[in-house]
Amino acid sequence: MHLDEYMDAMQKGEKSFLDTLYEMTELEIADKNKRAMNACVKVANFPFIKTMDDFNFSFHPSLRKEEIIGYTDLRFIENVENLLFIGSPGVGKTHLSVSIGIEAAKHRKSTYFIHCNNLIMQLKRAQIENRLESRLKFFSKYKLLIIDEVGFLPIDSDTSKLFFQLISNWYEKHSTIITTNKPLSHWTETFGDAFLANTILDRILHHCHVIKIVGNSYRTKDLSKELVRDDEKSN
Incomplete structure (x- = not known):
């Protein structure tokens, strides 16, 4: 050229x-x-391409911008630590996890993004087809695994055991970014078994940075303003 x-x-x-x-x-x-x-x-399976520059930190003042951007230095991966984003739908958990994941992928750290429900379906199918071990090995080959929306739908006890196997294989070997809309105290509802839920949390939280995002949905902010205006007009 x-x-x-x-x-x-x-x-x-x-x-x-x-x-x-x-x-x-x-x-x-x-x-x-x-x-x-x-x-x-491309191979990381991101649902979209967004960076930290695209995130509106002013909409969520509870977030410490310097801390979040600091994770893009990827030291948490070198230290085999996890990131756990907790918050209601629409606050930007997925956006932030993808932004950090993109940075990891750009620095040649093998990264894979997957929605929790899709992950569960893959593990269940693999178990039925007697290839669970190979599927677990597939996920284990990545330096960083991003599991999005854990707890969005409840998981039965048998399936929870599959999730536990994945987390156990991953424990202290690779890093995970997890997003969830469920407070940690409600994870027993998600996994349908208090012992399993606590065992899973024990492994995730052992070397983990927990980021709680408090606020309203960014996706519906304009709709909320419109509803307020409509109420004012009707009054």
């Missing part, structure tokens, strides 16, 4: 052959790295 420009510069004496060769090699390496990063992001 830059060949003609560099050939021109050489003919005019603006660049030496060695300078041209060096700069073109640097451009090729940068382009190769960019393609590799894009490939890592």
